[in-house]
Amino acid sequence: MQNFPTLEDIKAAHQRIQPYIHRTPILSSSAINELAECKVFFKCENFQKVGAFKARGAANAVVKLTEEQKKNGVATHSSGNHAAALARAATVAGIKSYIVMPSSAPEIKKKAVKSYGGEIIECEPNLMARETTLNAVVEKTGATFIPPYDYFDVIEGQATCALEMWDEGIDFHTIMAPVGGGGLLGGTALTTKYNSPTTKVIGAEPEGADDAFRSFQSKKLIPMQGPNTIADGLLTSLGILNFEIILEYVDDILTVNDEEIIAAMRLIYERMKIVIEPSCAVPLAALLKNKEHFKDQNVGIILSGGNVDLGKLPF
């Protein structure tokens, strides 16, 4: 697809967002390697600014705005990491941000958006209200809508995460990422296939929100109805642009149940001593469930974020 960000686009995005992001470390655990029977390299986006890879895409979209667009700020609807990421990117760039959030969003998420300087506009907790409220905000303020994932500037930003992984000189046989809206998986697939066409790119998804898996199998975009999983970062339906990239560049999508996700999450807390949100554990769970396919490989796994309610850990 000629519209997809190119490797040059992704490299330029990486340069562009330097002042906005951390270069996150890659960590390993000999205990997990032994268990997985392969070498796992964890890219720690839980250490990223705002605690998630979302800082990359939001920063890229904000910096790419024209001076005219910047005057009126940016807007989005999100109750998750994209909201905080966009609010922060806007504040760092010195522009306004309007974040439409459902009234039911946890207080801690609203606090995070406010602390990064975002203006919150509350709405009823359903998709129609979110879209209507967002449209009203955009009309009133002239702000530019930055969608959370179904948007090339955002995908291009998320693609910079894999760029840093390839920069480390590791010969990855496989790279895995969780898939929700598909911004991270799509970006990861582009960067990876541009760098190494023979490296497998695999998405990992909860059984309780398996629209990407079903869409990938049927080659038709099937929206998610009533998702139900502990991996609360992966509840959204796959985006249209993201699906196009995935069909073209992703090799497989594997699913796991919540029990398997919790076990993998616990393993990462206990063995790696790092805090991750449940979504992050999905790729490791998928790897452990399908060990035979990864034997003796170098496997890169993106740990997407670390924003978890510590009072509600599932163990």
Add this chain to the structure above:
Amino acid sequence: MQNFPTLEDIKAAHQRIQPYIHRTPILSSSAINELAECKVFFKCENFQKVGAFKARGAANAVVKLTEEQKKNGVATHSSGNHAAALARAATVAGIKSYIVMPSSAPEIKKKAVKSYGGEIIECEPNLMARETTLNAVVEKTGATFIPPYDYFDVIEGQATCALEMWDEGIDFHTIMAPVGGGGLLGGTALTTKYNSPTTKVIGAEPEGADDAFRSFQSKKLIPMQGPNTIADGLLTSLGILNFEIILEYVDDILTVNDEEIIAAMRLIYERMKIVIEPSCAVPLAALLKNKEHFKDQNVGIILSGGNVDLGKLPF
């Protein structure tokens, strides 16, 4: 004191234990720096082998054994990180280890010692039973007793942690460590004063186990009676050798209550996205409680370990 390990001893220990330990990273958080009004450099021994700095001292003591001593193995009594560290060091060195543990020790700690190859000998859960049982084990096996902290080879090993910190080229105004038995604080004080006599070395201790604080104030070793704190790694009384070093080289000991420890612990989980045990949070709690003394300084804090029961986090 002429018996104290010298800088050359500590450097030799660091060389000696290379194959046994990780060089752990130093991490920072801009959010914590802002809150603390100084630059805090966290030395992450929670990422150390066996999940704690104890891997260093145990390895050093084991490698320094004579060939004759090695034949009969090593022994200790401990229900904590030293037990796991000694069992692992012995196994890596190809020798036996006998670990006396109170029958009341948590199943997970016993499992850890076994998984590292240690032989567990259970005893009644009191100090007298521990010592009697240890003596019987040593008599029967000829094993060398490696105490958890009151022992120069162990202190020398713990001192290598600060050596790595000084190696990073940071100009520390202050270095802080938690104090239980005093192995880590003593070793840290030696290395730091050898490297930079003007750098302050400060111990941090829970109010509920403040024997080091009271001993330091009165200049007389006061054993701890009935300690009570969430910082379960710091319940032990200060060792004799450790106290000598502390009197000579430590500038101050600060205390904090459990509420302050839990708040600092939560801050580290939420902002740094890493897993630490409660003891680790004691120095940051002490810093935040006494901010005015550290303003605009470079402060090094040793995060001593990450072995925590995730099902029992205090938040």
